[in-house]
Amino acid sequence: MTATIEPEVGKARLRKEDERLITGRTRWTDNIVLPGMLHLAVLRSPMAHAKIVSLDVSAAKDSPGVIAVYTAKDLDPDGSIGMPCAWPITPDMKSPRRPVLADGQVNFAGEGIAVVVARSSAEAHDALEAIDVEYDELPVVLDMEAALAEGAPLVHEDLGTNESAVWKFDSAEAGTGGNVEDAISSSKIVLKRRFRQQRLIPAFMEPRACVVDPTGTQISVWSATQVPHILRVMTALTLGIPEHKLRVIAPDVGGGFGGKIGVLPEEMMTVLVAQKLGKPVKWNESRSESILTAHHGRDQIQDITISANADGTVTGLKVELLANMGAYIGLVGPGVPILGAFMFNAIYKFPAYHFACTNVFTTTTLTDAYRGAGRPEATFAVERIMDELADELGMDPMELREKNWIKHEEFPFTTVAGLTYDTGNYEAATEKAKELFDYDGLRREQQQRRDSGDPVQLGIGISTFTEMCGLAPSRVLGSLDYAAGGWEYASVRMLPTGKVEVTTGASGHGQGHETAWSQILADQLGVPFDDIEVLHGDTQSSHKGMDTYGSRSLVVGGVAVVKAAEKVVAKAKPVAAHLLECSEDDLEFAGGKFTVKGTDQSTTMQDIAFTVFAAHNLPDGMEPSLDSDATFDPENFSYPHGTHLCAAEVDTETGRVKLRSYVCVDDVGVVVNPLIVEGQVHGGLAQGIAQALFEEAVHDESGTLTTGTFADYLLPSAADLPSFTTARTETPSTTNPLGAKGVGEAGTIASTPAVVNAVIDAVRHFGVNDIDMPLTPMRVWHAVQHGTTDAGGAGSEAGGGLGSIDASGGAQ
Amino acid sequence: MRITVTVDGTKYTDEVEPRTLLVHYLRERVGKVGTVVGCDTSNCGACTVHLDGHSVKSCSVLAVQADGSEVTTVEGLARDGRLHPVQQAFHDNHALQCGFCTPGMIMASIDLLADNPDPDETAVREGLEGNLCRCTGYQNIVRAVRDAAQHMSPGAGPEAEQIKHVGVGGE
DSSP: OOOOOOOOTTOOOOOTTHHHHHHTOOOBGGGOOOTTOEEEEEEEOSOSSEEEEEEEOHHHHTSTTEEEEEEHHHHOTTSOOOOOOSOOOSTTOOOOOOOSSOOSEEOSTTOEEEEEEESSHHHHHHHHTTOEEEEEEOOOOOOHHHHHSTTOOOSSGGGSOSEEEEEEEEHHHHTSSBOHHHHHHHOSEEEEEEEEEEEEOOOOSSOOEEEEEOSSSSEEEEEOOSOHHHHHHHHHHHHTOOGGGEEEEOOBOOOOTTTTOSOOHHHHHHHHHHHHHTSOEEEEOOHHHHHHHSOBEEEEEEEEEEEEOTTSOEEEEEEEEEEEEESSOOSSGGGHHHHHHTTTTTTBOOSBEEEEEEEEEOSSOOBOOOTTTTHHHHHHHHHHHHHHHHHHHTOOHHHHHHHHBOOGGGOSEEOTTSOEEOOOOHHHHHHHHHHHHTHHHHHHHHHHHHHHTOSEEEEEEEEEEEOOBSOOOHHHHHHTTOSSOOOEEEEEEEOTTSOEEEEESSOOSSSOHHHHHHHHHHHHHTOOGGGEEEEOSBTTTSOOOOOSOTTOIIIIIIHHHHHHHHHHHHHHHHHHHHHHTSOGGGEEEETTEEEETTSSOEEEHHHHHHHHHHOSSOOTTOOSOOOEEEEEOOSSOBOOEEEEEEEEEEETTTOOEEEEEEEEEEEOBSOSOHHHHHHHHHHHHHHHHHHHHTOOOOBOTTSOBSOOSTTTSOOOOGGGOOOOEEEEEOOOOSSSTTOBOOOTTHHHHHHHHHHHHHHHHHHGGGTOOOOOSSOOHHHHHHHHHHSSOOOSSSSSSOOOOOOOOOOSSOOO | OEEEEEETTEEEEEEOOTTOBHHHIIIIISOOTTSOOOOSSSOSOTTEEEETTEEEETTSSBGGGGTTOEEEOGGGSOBTTBOOHHHHHHHHTTOOSSOSSHHHHHHHHHHHHHHOSSOOHHHHHHHTTTOOOSSSTTHHHHHHHHHHHHHHSTTSOHHHHHHHHHTGGGO
């Protein structure tokens, strides 16, 4: 029996996931305990760059509780195992082998050297102390420009260079736009700026962990990963284990933000050790270990040149990047700046574009995807330089944006980077944001404060943005040399009693997939929300998938659910016709019921499910199953957009920044669950604001990470952040049948430039036109005092970032 | 060393190494894996529990220091199949995403409300400064704590009774 069901999509459903999470019944990987389980701990290099002269593990082997100690030679005798890269961006990209354990040389502080396996984690860690390593120090190379200079110390001597790859896009060559050099030489105004994307630590709250059980017919691997399916394939390929003999389970995963995309040497070593010992083995990392060795994010130097006419029409944009890869190449690390390459044009109709990125090796922890992956970096640079251009022109920065953006009636619009944006309405989002923000009122107050010389100045920061979500059309990934496709998988199983299981390849880690997928499926099948169970994160139950990253879950994975459900309904239809003794053409399906048109004769999905299960009375030749699966491979990305406005108060006497208000209007297309969307935006804003104001991974001159714990790496607390005003406009995407656009990264992408633009706006009249992130009180105070940005030693060694103006128009 | 600790209403007597932290004792010996370890510097607060009615970071307390004490973890909050009002408020206000910080955040929030039954936004934000969350941006957590406060104020009915029943705040 099915009651009439109101649509679930669009409803602010409280989450199914919450109950276990608020009562402590969650299954984190570190909660997994297996009979006879041993514990693995990793000895990590304190040196950033050194030859290992000798390695004596004998005392550790004799330590209490120790079962075994392994070095690189033990785990990989012929040196054939290398950590995988899925995105070799150029045919000649240099990617040195990253061994499971350092093999004669360490290339960043934290690299694993040996592992101890003991009865308890404490005993394993105790025994690490007994390992004797003698190092012969090599020169470190931390700065990307220094790494590329003639005669620089080489991270990997045998490569003969610290340059991994150079990747370029040019609109004139691609036929998507004009020639940038022509634009620059013929334009009245040319601005050139250097922006730095400091190195960040993803800082998921659950540290990484892995449990391997080799005792069954398959090797079972539990991992705090956001990519269980990718991990399974990559483990098979990396270690030569037949794929069907591997099962990967990502149980509850405590956040990822891209930081859990990597296929880890620790996962590989745990598998190898478990195989050797024939016993279950657990590795779980401490936070300090995590900060040191889980991949980092951002870390780019961005040289941006923009040219424009006197009326503010931008004529060209040239982007030259240096991207720090760290000591090795990560799983998708080389491609992160490439994702950004398509986003430097943001929401604008720039007519000429050139992009070039050099990926550089340094003796630091490797970098890889981090929330937004390439797109926050791009959005930051373009939104910052638009503000600088506005200042140069004496225009209101909002007016400059409006002059250059794609108008609502111009969609679909193909940008100079070659992407076709399907839909968007930048005017509507901006209008709404301005109204909520009181843009004009705050501008007046800003002027008053300037006029009165108030020590606390007010700044208004604008960030209009779009991003590419729904990663990704497989053909596009192929054209960019990414190793795999971007489709997603779902299956729908009608159970005999009329309940439903849906499996998804998009394995979530906090995004509320179980709730949103239930909402989608409830509408598709007309079954109650609570009758649906969403299975994910286990390659045995959801046996195919491409996992969760790049705001792809809903707009690719959610659509796969729709497609699979459509097939279930199609399979049910002949059964319904058979039961109701009518032609299929006479049936209509709504609210979980097939009804003979114009009559009250009907049968429900639940009735049909049992009929199919019993199989006593089916149409001739029909197999007794309604189960269906589907993959969805998008034809295009989706393009969320929005307008973010930030009001910042800057104390010019102390340099302290206080965010007075933050308003954002995001257009993420059709919303399945507004509660989840709002939560995602809040979290994203916090991460983006943290980049602007608080967070930075800093190395000392020896290559030691000096921000190695949460005591030093300034993750914001509740007291550091304001409440946000969020709102939405809704322009459905036409690239997928749900009309959704993706939301996971929007807040992070848009907020960093909004905050920095606000702070610069507050102190611009002191001659400040740039401050390196994070905008610490010291850096802000220094900038106010000196009218420049060079805070000399305010944190990173890269204290510069002085905005130079190469302008025919000149400024300052 | 031999210790006796009452955890979520059940008394346990165990031999522990003197260096054993309370959080490891709870997780590994008592099986209270609802309390989690998020850092090793007492900064994140994910391991917050109540020790004799007051919130502590269980990574900064030795198990032997808990000898003779009562410990309440997130697993001991719900009573008679009913969520604690703070748990309920976290659910109602979508105050969690990945949920890893949530047990500690809930335990800290209960203690905060015991000290200040009707905190304003600033008081909640400052009161939860020792607990880090990477997903929510804190806004809904703040909302949840203030919402719970409403449900726990005098005259709010059974929920207000329940919080006393759990013995929070040393009442």
